[in-house]
Amino acid sequence: MLPDADDLPEILLDLAVPHEDIGVLVRMRRRVTDDPELRRFLEASVEELVRDLGTLGTRVELPELDWPAGPLQRCFPVYVFVAALPHTRAYHRARGVPAEVTRRTLADLGRNMAVHRRRYGRAGVQVQRWLIHHFRGELYQLGRLQFERSRTGRALAGAGPDPDGLCLNLHIPDFCGPLTPAACDRSLALAREFFARHFPEERYPAAQCHSWLLDPQLKRYLPADSNIVRFQERFRIVGSDAEEADTEPVRFVFGDPDLPVEGLPRRTAVERAVGDHLRAGGHWYIGHGWFPLEGSTSAGQR
Numbered sequence: 001m002l003p004d005a006d007d008l009p010e011i012l013l014d015l016a017v018p019h020e021d022i023g024v025l026v027r028m029r030r031r032v033t034d035d036p037e038l039r040r041f042l043e044a045s046v047e048e049l050v051r052d053l054g055t056l057g058t059r060v061e062l063p064e065l066d067w068p069a070g071p072l073q074r075c076f077p078v079y080v081f082v083a084a085l086p087h088t089r090a091y092h093r094a095r096g097v098p099a100e101v102t103r104r105t106l107a108d109l110g111r112n113m114a115v116h117r118r119r120y121g122r123a124g125v126q127v128q129r130w131l132i133h134h135f136r137g138e139l140y141q142l143g144r145l146q147f148e149r150s151r152t153g154r155a156l157a158g159a160g161p162d163p164d165g166l167c168l169n170l171h172i173p174d175f176c177g178p179l180t181p182a183a184c185d186r187s188l189a190l191a192r193e194f195f196a197r198h199f200p201e202e203r204y205p206a207a208q209c210h211s212w213l214l215d216p217q218l219k220r221y222l223p224a225d226s227n228i229v230r231f232q233e234r235f236r237i238v239g240s241d242a243e244e245a246d247t248e249p250v251r252f253v254f255g256d257p258d259l260p261v262e263g264l265p266r267r268t269a270v271e272r273a274v275g276d277h278l279r280a281g282g283h284w285y286i287g288h289g290w291f292p293l294e295g296s297t298s299a300g301q302r
Helices: 008-014 019-034 036-049 071-095 099-106 108-120 128-135 181-198 216-220 227-232 247-254 269-279
Strands: 139-142 145-151 166-171 206-211 236-240 287-292
Touching: 008 019, 008 071, 019 036, 019 071, 019 108, 036 071, 071 099, 071 108, 071 128, 099 108, 099 128, 099 139, 108 128, 139 181, 145 181, 181 227, 216 227, 247 269
Parallel strands: 166 206
Antiparallel strands: 139 145, 145 166, 206 287, 236 287
């Protein structure tokens, strides 16, 4: 199920796997292919991942490898995703998805590994369950933003979108530069065209987002023309979680959710906002918002 050792490096490069992790993955490949137990586990994991590929509402849970902690345990999901890659690419081709969209979407595997290396200084997959959406044909990177085929979340029930209807979940990937209004406008234009063309039987009238970036408290600290505030103003904010989510902005702004609040840097406006609010005894929350996709205007036109 895995490509041979000579072909694996090029495939990992296509998936944006960090260069320093490729040698480790190629060396460990033989342990996976030569061990009957690991091979069976890999086959079962791939079978689960590609079951009803592209079908919304299919719950997929990849099992954790019951193996002693170490590089193989941390990196095993890479082999699962690589083995599933031909299935994902075939699904994309059947939908007419351009090759560059496929490549940029699935490169989130490498981004995920880069996040893990930034935090721990070693090879590993940070959040295996997140990547399931990419390899099942549910999520696509279109410009600066990612869009996930989904249904209206319960957090938005009664807020406007059809509670039983389809909705695009909007995600903001790391390592992609500023969240400028122009970049967001371009992504939204690409999304409208992409889903109308490649999923014509599905109608997505609205986009929704669930993120600490939609916490209204950010407006107390950031200027009105900041990228984050302008991003937030695209949405009709319908509330926030009651549960505190302080580690979320620390994770995404500073790279490690476990950093002590007292020592958080204050180099940028966002760093000062996140850290100063926490040091003052405040808390951050996941906000929920949506906006219509059909006929909607850009933030700069409001």
